[in-house]
Amino acid sequence: MQTVDFKHFKLEKGDRVLDLGCGEGRHVISAYLEGEVDAVGVDLCLDDLKTTLEKAEPFLNAEDDQRSFGLTSANALQLPFADNTFDKIICSEVLEHIPDFEGALKEVERILKPGGLFCASVPRFWPEWVCWHYSDEYHENEGGHVRIFLEKQLRRKIEDRGFTFYHRHWAHALHSPYWWMQCMDWDNKEDNRWVKAYHKMLVWDMMDRPWVTRTAEKMLNPAMGKSVVMYFEKAAA
Numbered sequence: 001m002q003t004v005d006f007k008h009f010k011l012e013k014g015d016r017v018l019d020l021g022c023g024e025g026r027h028v029i030s031a032y033l034e035g036e037v038d039a040v041g042v043d044l045c046l047d048d049l050k051t052t053l054e055k056a057e058p059f060l061n062a063e064d065d066q067r068s069f070g071l072t073s074a075n076a077l078q079l080p081f082a083d084n085t086f087d088k089i090i091c092s093e094v095l096e097h098i099p100d101f102e103g104a105l106k107e108v109e110r111i112l113k114p115g116g117l118f119c120a121s122v123p124r125f126w127p128e129w130v131c132w133h134y135s136d137e138y139h140e141n142e143g144g145h146v147r148i149f150l151e152k153q154l155r156r157k158i159e160d161r162g163f164t165f166y167h168r169h170w171a172h173a174l175h176s177p178y179w180w181m182q183c184m185d186w187d188n189k190e191d192n193r194w195v196k197a198y199h200k201m202l203v204w205d206m207m208d209r210p211w212v213t214r215t216a217e218k219m220l221n222p223a224m225g226k227s228v229v230m231y232f233e234k235a236a237a
Helices: 026-034 046-059 101-111 125-134 151-159 175-184 193-208 211-224
Strands: 016-020 038-043 068-073 086-092 112-123 163-171 227-234
Touching: 016 026, 016 101, 026 038, 026 046, 026 068, 026 086, 038 046, 046 068, 086 101, 101 112, 101 151, 112 125, 112 151, 125 175, 151 163, 151 227, 163 211, 175 193, 193 211
Parallel strands: 016 038, 016 086, 038 068, 086 112
Antiparallel strands: 112 227, 163 227
């Protein structure tokens, strides 16, 4: 389930690309496959990094000297990279988990090269608000969401660090009702037949990519996309 659209985040040959908070690897693996780049994934969770490696292994080619793939565990507030290391940085569905998200943005600014591109995605305000309204358990857990971003608020914080905004879109509209249904019946979500049925549909959508669900999501994203995805360019030196 890819959130970043590489049509708006073009990878150039030789780019060093960081997926900050890579989770189970959807974007760092996609970047590796998308272009001839050095793709690096960073996350605090070792189990997620192990899962990423397992998912990536079928695609990795040690004899391909045009691209590389690497993973490391690190804190977003103290990244183990030198200034101006990366050409592109992705931070997808991460900032809402970090109490000091501005500290993470400061690190992004530090390690991204002048003129480099940055993509940040977070849960969209109103679909996320519905989840919080119906369930405290949805977000009150270790490593859970600590805030709901207003799009303009986050955009302004990033622009204040010397970035220029150049594109925005929404993603994953079909996932919004799934989370709403879970939050409305959180204690019984595992046994709720409607949640199970909807989850089955989402798996079908992700695996088969049928035109009917792809078309529906494209039409629904502007109204109820669960994520807002924003693209920025760092000021040139």
